[in-house]
Amino acid sequence: MINSTSPEFQRLKERLDISVAFSERYEKSLAICYLRITALPKQQKGETTGNLSDWFQSEVDSLIRNIDTLEKVNNTDFILILTDITENECEVVLSRIIGTLNKLELKPMQRVTFGANIGVCMFPYGSAQKGNLVQFAKKQMEEAVINNRAISMYRPNKNEDEIRQSIIRNDLPAALQNNQLSVVFQPQLQLNTKKIIGMEALIRWQHPALGKISPVEFIPYAEAKGLLDSLFQWVFEEICKKIEKLKNYNISINLSVNQLLSSGLELFITNMADKYEVDLSRITLEITEEIGLYSSNKVLKRIKNLKLLGIKLALDDFGKGYFSFADFINFPVDIVKLDKSFVTSLASNSHLKKAILPIIQMAHFLGFKVVVEGIEEYRQLIDWEELKCDIVQGFFISKPLTLDEFIVDISKIEHRVNGLL
CATH class of the missing domain: 3.20.20.450 (EAL domain)
Incomplete structure (x- = not known):
């Protein structure tokens, strides 16, 4: 996870608190997504994993709204907060992100492919535990990796009717x-x-x-x-x-x-x-x-x-x-x-x-x-x-x-x- 003393952590916490408050105030749902790059393109001379990760972050930033938040955890992990969004809309956005990142060019004539797995926890009906939203999303990402799924939604211990x-x-x-x-x-x-x-x-x-x-x-x-x-x-x-x-x-x-x-x-x-x-x-x-x-x-x-x-x-x-x-x-x-x-x-x-x-x-x-x-x-x-x-x-x-x-x-x-x- 992000170092709790780092500026990134403080920025993420602040945006998450604001997004949750907005969700509660206006009764809108919120998606916390934990995204892991599981397949990086082959590095060229002079490139590092960090370079490719920064480029990946830049591309994802261009695909989301101004009210959404993307924070880098490390060179392979990112946390994405999608505000005022339904579960179906969230899946559409994430599918578009994955589809776009599978057919991009890092440089002219140099096509790259990023593989990614994403775990999602919806607030409040996925979980109303504000302090555990990121952890639940990360756990679901790990489930997605194990089950070879691109996107996996966190389901609490509720029966189908409750969900x-x-x-x-x-x-x-x-x-x-x-x-x-x-x-x-x-x-x-x-x-x-x-x-x-x-x-x-x-x-x-x-x-x-x-x-x-x-x-x-x-x-x-x-x-x-x-x-x-x-x-x-x-x-x-x-x-x-x-x-x-x-x-x-x-x-x-x-x-x-x-x-x-x-x-x-x-x-x-x-x-x-x-x-x-x-x-x-x-x-x-x-x-x-x-x-x-x-x-x-x-x-x-x-x-x-x-x-x-x-x-x-x-x-x-x-x-x-x-x-x-x-x-x-x-x-x-x-x-x-x-x-x-x-x-x-x-x-x-x-x-x-x-x-x-x-x-x-x-x-x-x-x-x-x-x-x-x-x-x-x-x-x-x-x-x-x-x-x-x-x-x-x-x-x-x-x-x-x-x-x-x-x-x-x-x-x-x-x-x-x-x-x-």
Whole structure:
């Protein structure tokens, strides 16, 4: 290791402390890489191992960012600190470094090849032990040498699920920046006309290493990291960009109560509507059932202001909490969306129809449309048609589709349903 009294050690320690502090403050991941040259090019007359090592350091310096740090340990070992980087991005950077150093010219017509092994410890999910990050990276480099691998990631004693959750938690902020998110649309079928009249917009994350990640996995982390506003704004703008292609279909977007209360929500929506010339009457915001918050004047005022913009409002997951129809008297909602538990309960106990029917009748009496999601079987579709539910969605109608798939498949879906009912 570097002599603890040397300027190099003090510089490395200072940069590592700064990088770790930045990582903790802004909840960004950090990569500590221990790089060892395992194959030096053949020395020419007048050259030394030190000369080649210095040249190697110069080349690597040219391949990294200004916010990154490269320190020489000795003629064969280097420590590289990559700030604000995900594990996948780190592997891309290191692969580029290795690939570049395998095809360089030290002098005109003199091609050189450096062989290298790199051990990596990610902070904080690889290890949160600040004082041991370099040691863990070095240990992993030695594993890479033994196993003849160019790059080896340090894995703590965690099971695969724990590692997966750590990666999701740390890589989520980068997903927005790196265009890893997308929107899909689940069709909504109006039962009395047997026509697709709208869709629910759902966010998806395609992680470069983990593949498809369900919102069920990453939304809790987004909420904990304060990213829900950013995710909503991204989804809303994506819808505004694409809504012209979706003819006259209505689009539902999920909105948490915290997002509903966030400052600037109305201004953001009006700005997006103006920018993309969107008719806001085609947008429905689905808000979850949390009676304690809905009783506040601030929430009611915000909801009324959104209604003045032309937006429709749906109460999502009705029946999951403690919201009753008595609470709707002063609550300007347009749609009641029944929780999936109604569908599963009815499927296992047909006698529940007698309990569910009055709920739907009361909603209709108050002027609300009733939507039920989670329709996965033909029998369920028949049951909810008999109950006079207005709109249904679920995998039996259609899985969530990309924009292009939605446009192409609408007539197919309607034709199939009409053949069944």
